[in-house]
Amino acid sequence: MTAVIYKSQRIAYWYFALALVLFALQIVVGLWIAAQYVVTVPQAVVDVFPFSTARAMHTNLLVLWLLLGFMGATFYLVPDEAQSELAWPKLAIVQLVVLAVTGVTALVGFFFGWTQGRPLLEIPTTLDFVVVAGALLFLANVGVTLYRARRWNAVQGTLLGGLVFLAGMYLFGMPFYRNLAVDWYYWWWVIHLWVEGAWELITAAVAAYMLLKLTGVDRKVVEKWLYVELGLFLFTGIAGTGHHYYWLGAPRAWLWIGGLFSALEPFPILLMVWDTWRAAKDHPGALRPRLTWVYIGGMAILHFVGAGLFGFAHTLPQINYYTHGSQVTVSHGHLAFYGAYALLNLSFFYFAIPRIKGLPGGRYDERAGHWGFWLTSLGVVGMSLAFGVAGVLQTYLERVRGEPYMIAQQPMRFWMMIVFAHGLIVLAGVIVTVTHLLTLKPERAAVVVPLDVPVPTSRAVGSA
Amino acid sequence: MSTRLAKAIFWVGTLVSLAVFLAMTVHTHRSFDALTHADALDDHVVAGKRAFERHNCNDCHTILGFGAYYAPDLTRAYARLGEDAVRRRLEAPEVVFATSYRKMPQQHLAPNEIEDLVAFLRWVSNIDNHDWPPQDSPNRWKRSTERLLATATMTPAAALVQQENCLQCHALGGTGGTQGPRLEWIGGRRDAEYVARYLADPDAVSHGSRMPAYPNLSEGQRLMIGEFVVSLAADRRAP
Numbered sequence: 001m002t003a004v005i006y007k008s009q010r011i012a013y014w015y016f017a018l019a020l021v022l023f024a025l026q027i028v029v030g031l032w033i034a035a036q037y038v039v040t041v042p043q044a045v046v047d048v049f050p051f052s053t054a055r056a057m058h059t060n061l062l063v064l065w066l067l068l069g070f071m072g073a074t075f076y077l078v079p080d081e082a083q084s085e086l087a088w089p090k091l092a093i094v095q096l097v098v099l100a101v102t103g104v105t106a107l108v109g110f111f112f113g114w115t116q117g118r119p120l121l122e123i124p125t126t127l128d129f130v131v132v133a134g135a136l137l138f139l140a141n142v143g144v145t146l147y148r149a150r151r152w153n154a155v156q157g158t159l160l161g162g163l164v165f166l167a168g169m170y171l172f173g174m175p176f177y178r179n180l181a182v183d184w185y186y187w188w189w190v191i192h193l194w195v196e197g198a199w200e201l202i203t204a205a206v207a208a209y210m211l212l213k214l215t216g217v218d219r220k221v222v223e224k225w226l227y228v229e230l231g232l233f234l235f236t237g238i239a240g241t242g243h244h245y246y247w248l249g250a251p252r253a254w255l256w257i258g259g260l261f262s263a264l265e266p267f268p269i270l271l272m273v274w275d276t277w278r279a280a281k282d283h284p285g286a287l288r289p290r291l292t293w294v295y296i297g298g299m300a301i302l303h304f305v306g307a308g309l310f311g312f313a314h315t316l317p318q319i320n321y322y323t324h325g326s327q328v329t330v331s332h333g334h335l336a337f338y339g340a341y342a343l344l345n346l347s348f349f350y351f352a353i354p355r356i357k358g359l360p361g362g363r364y365d366e367r368a369g370h371w372g373f374w375l376t377s378l379g380v381v382g383m384s385l386a387f388g389v390a391g392v393l394q395t396y397l398e399r400v401r402g403e404p405y406m407i408a409q410q411p412m413r414f415w416m417m418i419v420f421a422h423g424l425i426v427l428a429g430v431i432v433t434v435t436h437l438l439t440l441k442p443e444r445a446a447v448v449v450p451l452d453v454p455v456p457t458s459r460a461v462g463s464a
Numbered sequence: 465m466s467t468r469l470a471k472a473i474f475w476v477g478t479l480v481s482l483a484v485f486l487a488m489t490v491h492t493h494r495s496f497d498a499l500t501h502a503d504a505l506d507d508h509v510v511a512g513k514r515a516f517e518r519h520n521c522n523d524c525h526t527i528l529g530f531g532a533y534y535a536p537d538l539t540r541a542y543a544r545l546g547e548d549a550v551r552r553r554l555e556a557p558e559v560v561f562a563t564s565y566r567k568m569p570q571q572h573l574a575p576n577e578i579e580d581l582v583a584f585l586r587w588v589s590n591i592d593n594h595d596w597p598p599q600d601s602p603n604r605w606k607r608s609t610e611r612l613l614a615t616a617t618m619t620p621a622a623a624l625v626q627q628e629n630c631l632q633c634h635a636l637g638g639t640g641g642t643q644g645p646r647l648e649w650i651g652g653r654r655d656a657e658y659v660a661r662y663l664a665d666p667d668a669v670s671h672g673s674r675m676p677a678y679p680n681l682s683e684g685q686r687l688m689i690g691e692f693v694v695s696l697a698a699d700r701r702a703p
Contacts, residue, residue, distance in 0.1 A: 231474035
C-alpha cells in the first residue's frame with residue numbers, strides 16, 4: 001500500500017504538521033533551560049520568566065506533540081485497518097482545533113502563572129476538562145469507526161486498548177490531593193503507566209502496523225509476537241511502577257516489588273528489537289525507502305538503550321537511593337523519550353506523509369532526512385551522556401559526600417554547557433527534519449518499482 | 465509458539481502484575497497515615513501545599529525527589545535550613561541569593577502564604593521515607609556527632625559555642641534548634657572568615673538576618689568559631 005485509500009486518513013497530516021511545529025518549539029525552550037544551568041540569569045529576568053515556567057513549557061510541549069502524533073497515527077491507521085472511512089471526519093478536525101487552542105492557552109497561561117503547579121501536569125484543572133472532552137471526542141470517533149466496521153484484529157485492539165488506558169489514567173492526575181505522598185502516588189499512575197504502559201501499547205500497535213505494511217509479513221506471526229511483547233510490557237510495567245515508590249513515604253515492600261519487576265523491564269524492549277531485526281532480515285527487498293528503516297532501526301536501538309539500559313542502571317533501590325532526583329534521571333528521561341516516542345512518531349510520519357501526499361511508490365527524495373536523523377540522534381545521545389556525567393558528579397558530591405546542593409552544582413555547570421552544545425545540534429537536526437517532512441518531494445530517479453503487493457516469504461509463513 | 469500460548473502469556477502476565485499492584489495499593493493506603501503522620505496534616509499544611517502548587521515551586525525544586533532539578537530538594541529543607549532561613553528565602557530571595565550564580569524568583573508572597581509554606585515544609589520533613597535523601601540523613605548527623613565527640617569537644621571553639629548557646633537555634637549532630645541552619649550545612653558552604661564576619665554583624669552580611677550579633681567576642685574568637693563550624697561539614701572537602 002503506497003497511497004491512502006480512505007479520504008479521512010488525510011486528516012492525520014494536520015496532526016503531524018502541528019506536532020512537528022511544537023517539537024521544534026520544545027527544543028528551542030529546552031535550549032533556554034539548559035542555558036540557565038550554565039550562565040547566571042539576572043534577578044530581573046528570573047522574576048518575570050523563571051526556570052519553572054520554561055520547564056513547564058518544555059515538558060508540556062513534549063506531551064502535546066507526542067499525543068498529537070499518536071492521534072494522527074490513529075486516524076491514519078484505523079480507516080486502513082477497519083477498511084472504512086472514519087465515522088466523523090469533521091469531528092477529527094474539530095478535535096484538533098480544540099486541542100490546539102487548549103495547548104496554546106495553557107502555554108500562554110504558564111507565562112502568567114496560570115498553573116496547577118504539578119510537574120508535567122501543570123495544565124490548570126479548567127483546561128483539564130477541555131482535554132478530557134477532546135479525548136472523549138477522539139475515543140468516540142475511533143471506537144465507533146472500529147465498532148461499525150467489525151473487523152477486529154490484534155493491532156486495532158491493542159491500539160484502542162492503549163488509547164482508553166491513556167485517557168483513563170489522565171483522570172488520576174486531575175484532583176487536588178491533600179497529602180503530598182498520596183499526590184505523588186497517583187501522579188505516577190499518570191506518568192509511569194503512560195510511558196511504561198499505555199504508550200508502549202500504542203507504540204507496539206503502530207510499529208506492528210508499519211512492519212505489516214512495509215514487509216507484508218504474515219499478520220498471524222506479527223500478532224502472535226505482539227501478544228507476547230504486550231504481556232511482558234504490562235507484566236513488568238504495571239507492578240514496575242513501584243520503582244517510583246521507594247522514597248515517597250510508602251511501605252518498604254515497594255523496594256522489593258519495584259526493584260524486581262522493573263529490573264525485568266528491558267526484556268520486552270529487547271524482544272521488540274529482535275522483532276524489528278528479524279523483519280528487516282527476512283525482507284531485504286522491503287527496506288525502501290532506506291530512511292524509514294534508519295528510523296525504525298534507530299527507534300529499536302535507542303528505545304532499548306534509553307528506556308531499557310539507562311532505566312535499569314538506576315532502578316534498583318540500592319543505587320536509586322543515591323541517584324533519585326538527580327541529573328541521572330534527566331539523562332534517562334531524555335534518551336528514553338527520544339528513543340521510544342519521538343522516534344516512533346517520526347518513523348510513522350515518514351511512513352504516512354509520502355502516502356498521504358500520494359508520492360509514487362511511497363518514495364521521496366530522502367537525502368535531507370538522513371541528515372535530520374543523524375544530527376538529532378547524535379545530538380540527543382551526546383546530550384544524554386553529558387547529563388549522565390553531571391548526574392554522576394551530583395550523586396557523588398551531593399549524595400555520597402554530603403556537600404551542599406549549590407557546591408555540588410558548581411562542577412556540573414561545565415557538563416550542562418556540553419548539554420547546551422548538543423542541544424544546538426539537536427535543534428539543527430530537528431529543523432532539517434521538520435522542513436523535510438513538511439516539504440517532501442518525489443524521488444529524483446524516475447524509475448519507481450511499485451511495492452503495492454509485497455509477497456509474504458515462505459520463511460515468515462513457515463515459522464507461524 | 466502457538467497463538468494460544470501467546471495469548472495466555474499476555475493475559476497471565478497482565479493480570480498477575482495488576483493483582484500485585486492493586487494489592488500493594490491497598491496496603492500502601494493503609495500505611496500512609498502512619499508513615500506521613502497524617503494526624504499532623506492540618507488545614508495549615510494543606511494551604512501550604514496549595515501555595516506550593518500556585519507558585520509552581522516544584523518546577524525548579526524537587527520534593528521527595530520528584531520535580532525539576534534546578535534547585536535543592538525540599539524534602540528535608542525545614543530540618544536542614546531551619547525555620548528562619550526558610551522564611552527568609554521565601555520573603556527575600558533576591559537578597560539571600562544576591563551573590564549566588566543561580567537565582568530564585570521574588571514572587572511577593574503574602575505573609576500568610578509564607579507561614580503556610582513553612583507549615584507544609586515542616587510536615588513534609590517528618591515523612592518517613594526510608595531515610596531519603598542521603599545528604600540529609602540523620603545517620604549522617606549521628607556520624608557527625610561521633611566525630612565531634614572524638615575531637616572537637618576539647619577545643620576552645622566548642623566551649624565558645626557552648627557558652628554563647630548557639631545550639632538554641634542551630635542544629636548540630638543529633639541535637640539543637642531549628643531556627644537557624646544546621647551547623648554542618650553552613651560548614652559545607654562557607655569558609656571560616658565568612659562565618660567570623662557573620663558573627664560580627666549578621667545584618668551586614670545578609671540583610672534582614674534575625675541572628676543576633678556577637679560583638680562581645682574578639683575577632684580571634686569569632687574566627688575560631690568559624691574554623692570550628694567549617695570543620696563540622698558533613699563531609700569535609702579535600703584541601
